[in-house]
Amino acid sequence: MDILRTENMTKRFGGVVANNDLSIGIPEGEITALIGPNGSGKTTFINVVTGVHPITSGKVYFKDQDITGMEINRISRLGIARTFQKIRLFENLSVIENVLVARKSFYKSGPLSVVLGTPSFRKEEKENREKAMELLELVGLEDNAYDSPKGMAYGLRRCLEIARALALEPQLIFLDEPAAGMTRDEFKVIMNLMMILKEKGITILLVEHTMDFIKAVADWVYVLNFGQIIAKGTFDVIEKDPLVLKAYLGED
Ligand SMILES: Nc1ncnc2c1ncn2[C@@H]1O[C@H](COP(=O)(O)OP(=O)(O)O)[C@@H](O)[C@H]1O
Ligand SMILES: [Mg+2]
Incomplete structure (x- = not known):
């Protein structure tokens, strides 16, 4: 079962279509990765789903409840937590x-x-x-x-940010580039933490750039480019997808 799903979700900022008709399902208890080049709409997806930005069109469901347009604090009380790409601590x-x-x-x-x-x-x-x-x-x-x-x-500060998100005892957590800027050792701590959270039954949506990381932890991967889904499936499937290779490597 999908703990969260979007139906034809679109988000525009003026003339920019940051999320274009996204229908994404996040299976309960698993780790889903959302990847794609810079500016492809990953953070926007998190911001719209968690109520930071209003949706332009489409629907968002959490455990089959329509949460489209719901206020940010109400969404978090339902059991959805997130970390920020830019660390926010007191x-x-x-x-x-x-x-x-x-x-x-x-x-x-x-x-x-x-x-x-x-x-x-x-x-x-x-x-x-x-x-x-x-x-x-x-x-x-x-x-x-x-x-x-x-x-x-830096890596410890990231871990603290995750602990703060977990303090809400969420069922679903969005992690926006949790391993960005980390050393190799810090990276392993985060990877291990993903597996512990999964064992605890927490559903994870992970935005990440490091392919080794995705390969090691993600059950499912969605690939965005220019706000649209260009591929979805297991890592082994999407890594061979010609559209994905083209998005990451350019025309050649
Ligand atoms: N608050 C905002 N106002 C205007 N444009 C935005 C805003 N947030 C994101 N965008 C634009 O939406 C597109 C997707 O951005 P973003 O979701 O941050 O991508 P990613 O996280 O994949 O790097 C980009 O073109 C970006 O400039
Ligand atoms: Mg981002």
Whole structure:
């Protein structure tokens, strides 16, 4: 079953058709990769589906519920999380606080019990810290919990961004170039993390450029060029597709 699907989704920015009639299905519990040259519409796809940008035409369904045009916070509460191509962290908070802030929608205590530090709030706070620490362990940041993210290596900052997205306990996560700019070792951490998330039953849509990475983790691949789907299938199938080769290598 597809956890998310788009029907004839089109997104225009003025005269630019960034997504052109996309019907994309993301199978539940699997890793789907969305690839394509720069400017082919990958980030736009994520932005439209998660409610950042309004759709021009077409439909988006999450677990068969029509979420077209739904407000961004409502979409995230349904269980859809994402990371950004450009990392977004709270630089003045510690690593663990960055995760805790992302979990704020889980807090049941009202503002007054927070200020008064009531027992129910303290219990909730303790549970949230435990959960945040679990997430930091998952992404390999348990030793950095009380550091500032400011001076951290790029790959670790990326991992923190993923932990923040996971703090929403999503069923579906969009990762926009999670391994961009990473060293070989950091890269392996992210690849391993993909597999752990999959084992936990989280569905992943991965935008990525490194073909080794896609080959290793993706169950399915969609290839975009100029906003349109030019190929879809397993990696082994799409890597031989003449349209895909042409899109990546040019006319020759
Ligand atoms: N907010 C925006 N305003 C105007 N044009 C945009 C905006 N976002 C993306 N585009 C345009 O849409 C096209 C697809 O961009 P994008 O989705 O970022 O591609 P990719 O992520 O595949 O590199 C590009 O031509 C880009 O310039
Ligand atoms: Mg992009």
